[in-house]
Amino acid sequence: MTSDSDETVEQLRLSLVSGVGPRLRQALMLRFGSASAVFRASPAELRETPGIGVELARRLSLATAEIDAEEQLALCRKHGVETLTPESERYPRPLRQICDPPGMLFVRGGFAPRDELAIALVGSRHATSYGLAQAERLAASLARAGLTIVSGLARGVDAAAHRGALAAGSRTLAVLGSGVLTIYPPEHRDLAAQVEANGALISEAPPHSPPTSGAFPQRNRIISGLSLGVIVVEAGLSSGALITARHAMEQNREVFAVPGRVDNRMSRGCHRLIRDGAKLVETADDVLEELGPLAAPTQDAAGQTVHHPAELLLNDCERQVLAAIDGDATNVDSLVAATGLDVAQILSTLTVLEMRRLVRRTGGGAVARRHT
Secondary structure, three states, rough: OOHHHHHHHHHHHHHHHHOOOHHHHHHHHHHHHHHHHHOOOOHHHHHHOOOOOOOHHHHHHHHHOOOOOHHHHHHHOOOEEEEEEEOOOOHHHHOOOOOOOOOOOEEEEEEOHHHHHHEEOOOOOOOHHHHHHHHHHHHHHHHHHHHEEEOOOOOOHHHHHHHHHHHHOOEEEEEEOOOOOOOHHHHHHHHHHHHHHEEEEEEEOOOOOOOOOOOHHHHHHHHOOOOOOOEEOOOOOOOOOOHHHHHHOOOOOEEOOOOOOOOHHHHHHHHHHOOOOOOOOOOOOHHHHOOOOOOEEEEOOOOOEOOOOOHHHHHHHHHHHHHOOOOEEEEEHHHHHHHOOOOHHHHHHHHHHHOOEEEEEEOOOEEOOOOO
């Protein structure tokens, strides 16, 4: 019988086998049921899995003898790096729902329930002063509204987004293209320490992995997967930020773009996204009003239940009225009795809630919460 700790070791070993990406891992887990069973399988049985050829079957068969997963796990414990698989309770729920979730996450810092209210800000490593200013401004505004800011710790827009969230005293998550013990770029070590203290550093690569060119496009799906939507602040037509936007579309996340000068090549990627249907963003309200209902309710920074990101924009009176509205029709008299507010206050508040697409009119002066 394999214990949970033994299975964690085998899950880690599977993630370290060269050539086994998230989709092949899923295929193997579906075929054999556990990482332990994968390593007990014969090469012939392994080759019955779609995508597993002779060479990869050989590597899997030799992995138990050749890959020291226990040493990697001990290294993680020594440095306070948490290891999470999609089966782990603390694995982020939004990330578990994408088609190719990482088979293993290495985390410094930690996730919080409110991180399900997250938005990604990405853009050029060679951003202009305008792009940097807009990234920091938007990140700070969205962070103050209650969203966790997700980015990639890269130079340029990414760093500005993290700094904006930190300046607002909020949480931020950085998804790395290197291991979480190998900070890249090296001049961002202090920024990484601040992110770790106010959120998490995240990677699917082993902790001491160096940055590789192929890892950055791959990590972009994690940035979008953790988020309700992706904001591209400044990007040329070949920017990696457009890869993140494409992942967001494939994952059914919202895509936003900040417009720039028409004569600036760093604005062309954003303008193309807007032409293709991305929401044009000027303020944090543009983002919060566009995001749809959450897949499952979560809690905000104050511990209050949130069903829709637009609820983060509400004042106390508006929250009180919204809380008194059922999924079914609720009339004004019921709202007056439940809240103690007068009819005029109730009616003006309902107008705000309707404009924010949180409630809908059902006829006869009654309202109900929106679910879509």
